[in-house]
Amino acid sequence: MRGVLRAEPLWVETFTELRMTQFERLLKVVRERGGVGPRIGRPWCLSLADRVLVVAVYYRTNLTMRQLAPLFGVSPATVCRVIQRLGPLLAIAPVSRPADATERLWIVDGTLVPVRDRTVGASSRTYRFSADVQVIIDANTRLVVATARPAPGNKADAQVWRGSGLPQQCQGVTVLGDGAYINTVLVVPHRKRPGRPLLAGEEADNKEHRRVRAQVEHAIGRLKQYKILRDCRQHGDGLHHAVQAVAHMHNLALTA
Numbered sequence: 001m002r003g004v005l006r007a008e009p010l011w012v013e014t015f016t017e018l019r020m021t022q023f024e025r026l027l028k029v030v031r032e033r034g035g036v037g038p039r040i041g042r043p044w045c046l047s048l049a050d051r052v053l054v055v056a057v058y059y060r061t062n063l064t065m066r067q068l069a070p071l072f073g074v075s076p077a078t079v080c081r082v083i084q085r086l087g088p089l090l091a092i093a094p095v096s097r098p099a100d101a102t103e104r105l106w107i108v109d110g111t112l113v114p115v116r117d118r119t120v121g122a123s124s125r126t127y128r129f130s131a132d133v134q135v136i137i138d139a140n141t142r143l144v145v146a147t148a149r150p151a152p153g154n155k156a157d158a159q160v161w162r163g164s165g166l167p168q169q170c171q172g173v174t175v176l177g178d179g180a181y182i183n184t185v186l187v188v189p190h191r192k193r194p195g196r197p198l199l200a201g202e203e204a205d206n207k208e209h210r211r212v213r214a215q216v217e218h219a220i221g222r223l224k225q226y227k228i229l230r231d232c233r234q235h236g237d238g239l240h241h242a243v244q245a246v247a248h249m250h251n252l253a254l255t256a
Contacts (some may be wrong), residue, residue: 003073004055007049015053015060022252026090027052029248033089041210043081045074055090056249058083059242062227082096087238091247092144105139105218107176108166108186110157113150113243116234124153131232133158133243136175137219138211143254144170144219144247150239158184176213223250 005011012023025047037044042206044051054072058079059062065083067078072079073188112130124130130153130173136145148164157180161167177186189209190202198206221228226246232239 003071005050005071007047007053010054010113012056014054016249017253018249021054022047022255026252029091029093030086035086035089037085045078046072046082051086052090054079054082055086055245056073057106059228059246061227062231062233064233087241087245088096088161090248092147092244092248092251094146105171105176106145106170106173106213107139107213108134108136108161109132109178109181109213109216109220110160111220112153113229113230113232113239115150115239117232117239120150120152120235120239122152122154126153129153129240132157132189133229133239134160134164134166134224135216135220135243135247136166136170137216139176141213141254142215142219143251144223147243147247150243157181161186176209178213219250223247 007023009020012018012020016023018026023030028074030052035048046054047234050072054068056140058068068079068116069076078162096111110132112124112126113133114128115131116129121129121131131150132153132155133150134148134157136147137143138145146166146169148166151160151163157177161177161181177184177185177188179189179191181188182191187209190198190207192198223246224242228234228242229246232242234242
């Protein structure tokens with residue numbers, strides 16, 4: 001049975017928002033990370049480009065394996081194996097500390113992703129079982145710099161940030177956060193205290209802070225166009241791999 005979807009410009013741009021030249025760069029990364037597969041045993045029934053598109057479509061639509069299988073003309077088991085094999089290989093590349101760190105501005109924010117895995121999430125303030133994912137973007141390029149492993153959604157952003165390993169990646173870089181990151185080394189807005197209104201200069205600082213920090217909220221909104229980040233059915237490291245892969249495709253879409 002021949003499937004409907006193939007790694008052609010129409011379907012690639014629809015499900016990944018990547019032009020074919022950008023998609024080919026993604027394929028190159030996956031190929032260099034060993035995505036071609038073992039040299040022994042049965043060969044894949046789909047090309048590498050089609051297999052990467054399978055993962056992208058899954059993350060974009062959040063369809064089940066049984067629903068995806070006829071679209072590509074393969075079995076649900078093959079779809080599952082493709083996602084488990086290639087999902088981790090689509091991850092965003094680690095970002096090293098920039099040479100001009102003192103002149104860079106990064107922005108961090110946490111977002112809650114509903115999950116089904118009880119070992120990953122927790123009942124959160126949204127009254128759903130969720131995981132907290134920390135995302136850092138570059139204020140100048142709007143590219144995702146790094147994401148942290150998901151933490152239970154009942155933890156405060158500041159607590160998740162401290163245990164995420166991200167502070168070590170931000171050594172020497174100015175990082176903006178919202179009021180949830182108080183008592184961290186991040187730049188946060190001025191707090192209103194009882195009986196002490198903010199000064200005019202502090203109000204202006206907060207207004208500029210909100211304007212700049214809004215970029216990370218827009219970036220997270222773009223990431224959540226991939227429906228896997230609205231209701232993740234994956235277990236174990238599935239959500240972490242999905243966030244990393246979606247961030248990678250987001251960055252490629254923003255580059256020339």
